[in-house]
Amino acid sequence: MSSPSGTPTKITQGAHTRGGVGESTLRPDGTLKVTGEFAYSSDMWHEDMLWGQILRSTVAHAEIVSIDTAEALALPGVYAVMTYDDLPTEVRNYGLEIQDTPVLAHGKVRHHGEPVAIVAADHPETARRAAAKIRVEYRELPVITDEASATAPDAIHVHEGRDDHHAGHVAHPNIVHRQPIIRGDVAKAAEKADVVVRGEYYFGMQDQAFLGPESGLAVPEEDGGVHLYIATQWLHSDLRQIAPVLGLPEDKVRMTLSGVGGAFGGREDLSMQIHACLLALRTGKPVKIVYNRFESFFGHVHRHPARLYYEHGATKDGKLTHVKCRIVLDGGAYASASPAVVGNAASLGVGPYVVDDVEVEAVALYTNNPPCGAMRGFGAVQACFAYEAQMDKVAHRLGLDPVEFRQLNAMEQGTVMPTGQPVDSPAPVAELLRRVKAMPLPPERQWESSEGADVRQLPGGLSNTTHGEGVVRGIGYAVGIKNVGFSEGFDDYSTARVRMEVVGGEPVATVHTAMAEVGQGGVTVHAQIARTELGVAQVTIHPANTEVGSAGSTSASRQTYVTGGAVKNSCELVRERVLEIGRRKFGSYHPAWATAELLLEGGKVVTDGGEVLADLVDVLGDEAVEVEAEWRHRPTEPFDLRTGQGFGHVQYSFAAHRAVVEVDTELGMVKVVELACAQDVGKALNPLSVLGQIQGGTVQGLGIAVMEEIIVDPKTAKVRNPSFTDYLIPTILDTPTIPVDVLELADEHAPYGLRGIGEAPTLSSTPAVLAAIRAATGLELNRTPVRPEHLTGTAPSTD
Structure with a gap:
């Protein structure tokens, strides 16, 4: 069958975006997105296309007594209605790590909005009306919404008969995973403390709130397979989960990345992928599914809400003696990435500080709340909010400046983590704090001017609630630590295919990976690496698909490190083959061809002294050089399940x-x-993109500090605010000035010395805002987000 309109096209970066590693080159998709010409997955179209619709549960926990689809099937324009019983294979569950998520609910529903049935029709409104005509009878069950109800001796098991690899080391079937970190002797260390500070904290459920809702197009193929055009974060992980459910070998499920309108972890799990493919194969027609905003809130995982219990001890001269903490993460109805989130929260739960005696426990729960999984900085974000609040409390008790107290205890290169792993690359924690404190402060009372008050600069903004009466300024600081890449023994690698040839009399490099470009700028960086390593101006970025080896997920701040490393590796291999061709053709004419220091620069072969030996067009001629190679970072290992020790x-x-x-x-x-x-x-690698990543992560941390939270009714486990009317995200009017000081201390283990950057600013921005509000008000404020009622004394801060 033909390809749909709106599918990705090759992006060619020519002279207008010249630049190698270290330069601020322009994004090839930037102008298209700003002008509205970029093709997102929701823009795709195919001749004779049907529309898919999902029927979701209206209750959070219930037995399914019956499902009647007759009225829906009788509606004109409806081509198919499918329930669990219509699935084509015995494989009917999927999941990132634990395959506990049913494609369609079977026997019971476990959370509000769980998919129960799917419909295909010739018009989206017809599909919606048909879904509404499906009659489902539920027998409601008690809901599990917190740790007390999840781990009570008589608690209903969210998943009966668990047999996954985490089940054997947890105390209750409603605990997804548990990870302790134990180092030293906390009880003995506590005896040396002059000050002991305890705190209990609550971190709200945050939504990724990407602006492009879930969407995709499944096209049945003539060989019995299916081609899925999809906005995702991890093509090959999707493929691994989709193919068994369809009963197809992986080579008959072809996947192409379509335009992604943001992700932040919310597209790491499947949403409508399997549903679209099932309907396409059932009807023999292309099927498109596009969520509306309401559906999107139910269709992807969220950031884990957390309760965190901390104890810090310190001597009177400001040295930390010990940290003891317990982190309880609500994973919701299905596991998703909860085990990895637990590992991050536990191993990074002390923060970027030197503490010899540590006792940490992190757990994730199964509940009937919405499923939670990956979101920018997962696990580390929740922990940073709590440990930074604790650091401020300890500094206050000791009468120390909060920045100086942090610097006194800051880790550095060579520090041993609570897991026993030494930090073997730069860790400039004290220097980052010094730099951020040294930045000039914004002027006081900026809202005042000779023309009168500028209400946009005031709390309440354009609502004009104040002209400065009762307005108090506060300043707060925070610092965080985040891991880069997949951890705990996961085989983290990426693949890149690089081709070099002469096109139109000019040497051109083509880079092909399965990396999901979700707005982070990877396509720009890949072109920069190719220019740097191959010395060509013209670089084409091939659309990402499963015709090349896996690039892993666009998450964990890993893509520039790992897929960038794969592109660099493949380019180096291509360069060597190009030079072999040159030596074969021209080596006898110049002794320099025999040396190993030949470079490719500006479309030519040159010596390291700059002497031009040949033009690349002459070297390649009609030949093309292509290499597909994998690249892995150094291996990691799982944390010990008793002590948490491990690299x-x-x-x-x-x-x-x-x-x-x-x-x-x-x-x-x-x-x-x-x-x-x-x-x-x-x-x-691209300073402009670096700035954008830091500022974007900062604003996302601001959101959870003062406005973003999915509200779940504690009695019914139903989501109460699934819309941008009631779930607020920062707009440009909420976004503050964000000056950035970038430090470049190379990590010798990483390509070009780079360090993953996308998540770290999301960690420390949230506790910094809370610290500033505390400084302004004198209130304890131990939850996110801070609401007006918490500042006016009309609601407890631990609600």
Whole structure:
């Protein structure tokens, strides 16, 4: 069958975006996105296309007594209605790590909005009306919504008969995974403490809130297979989960990345992929599914809400003696990435500090709340909010400056983590704090001018609630540590295919990976690497698909490190083959061809002294050189399930923030004036993109600090605010000034010395904002997000 309109095309970067590693080159998709010409997955179209629709559960926990599809099937224009009983194979569950998620609910539903049936029709409105005509009878069951109800001796098991590889080391079937980290002797160390500070914290459920809802197009193929055009974060992981359910070999499930409108972890799990393929294979027609915003809130995982219990001890001169903490993450109805989130929360739960005596426990629960999984900085974000609040509390008790107290205890290269792993690359925690504190502060009372008050600069903004009365300024600091790449023994690798040939009288390199470009700028970086390693101006980025080996997920700040490393590796191999061709053709004419220091620069072969030996067009002629190669970072190992010891992470990244806020103490309104950031990036491959990643992550951390939270009814486990009317995200009017100080301390283990950067700023921005609000109000504020009622004394801060 023909390809659909709106599918990705090859992106060619020519002279207008010249630039190698270290330069701020323009994004090839930037202008298209700004002008509205970029083809997102929701824009795809195919001749004779049907529309898919999903019927979701209206209750959070219930037995399915019956499903009647007759009325839906009788509706004109309906081509198919499918329930669990219509699935084509015995493989009917999927999952990132634990295959506990049914394609369609069977026997019971476990969360509000779980898929129960799917419909294909000739018009989207017909599909919606047909789904509404499916009659489902439920017998409601008690809901499990927190740790007490999940682990009670008589608690209903969310998943009966668990047999996954985590089940054997947890105390209750409703615990997905447990990871302790134990080092030293906390009880003995506590005896040396002059000050002991305890705190209990709550971190709200955050949504990724990407602007492009889930969408995709499944096209049946003539060989009995299917071609899925999909917005995702990990093509090959999707493929691994989809093919068994369809009963097809993986080579008959072809996948091409379509335009992605943001991700932030929310597209790492499957959403409508299997449903679209099932309907396409059942009807023999292309099927498109596009979620609306309401569906999107139910159709992907969220950030784990967490309760965190911390104890810090310190001597009177400011040295930490011990840290003890317990982190309880609500994983919701299905496992998703919860085990990895637990590992991150536990291993990074102490923060970027030197502490010899540590006792950490992190667990994730099965509940009937919405499923939670990957979101930018997962696990480390929740922990950072709590341990940074604790650091401020300890500093206050000791009468120390909060920044100096952090610097006194800051880790550095050579520090041993609580897991026993030494930090063997730069860890400039104290320097980042020094830099962010040294940045000039924004002027006081910026809203005042000779023309009168500029209400946009005040808490409440254009609502004009104040002209400065009762407005108080606060300043707060925070720093965080995040791992880079997949951890705990996961075989983290990527693949790149690079081709070099002469096209139109010019040497051209083509880079083909399965990397999901979700807005992070990977396509720009890959072209920069190819220009640097191959010395060509013209680089074409091939559309990402499963015709090339896996690139892993666009998550964990890993793509520039791992897929960038694969592109670099493949380019180096291509370069060597090009030079072999040159030696074969021209080696006898010049002795320099025999040396190993030949380079490709500006479309020519040159010596390391700059002497031109040949033009690449002459070297290649009609020949083409193509290499597909994998690249792996150094191996990691699982954490010990009793002690948490192990070389679990491949690299760490660090960022520090200073927040300046102004608070209307009468109405509880907050204006974040500035969020200054200092971050070590190892090597800025594209400085402009680096700045965008840091500022974007900073704003996402701001969101969870003061406005973003999915509200789940504790009695029914139903989501109460599945829309952008009630779930608020920062707009440009909420976004503060974000000055950034970029530090480049190379990691010798990484390509070009780079360090993954996308997640670290999301960690420290949230606790910095909370610290600033505390400084302004004197309130304890131990939950996110902070709401007006928490600042005016009308609600407890632990609700």
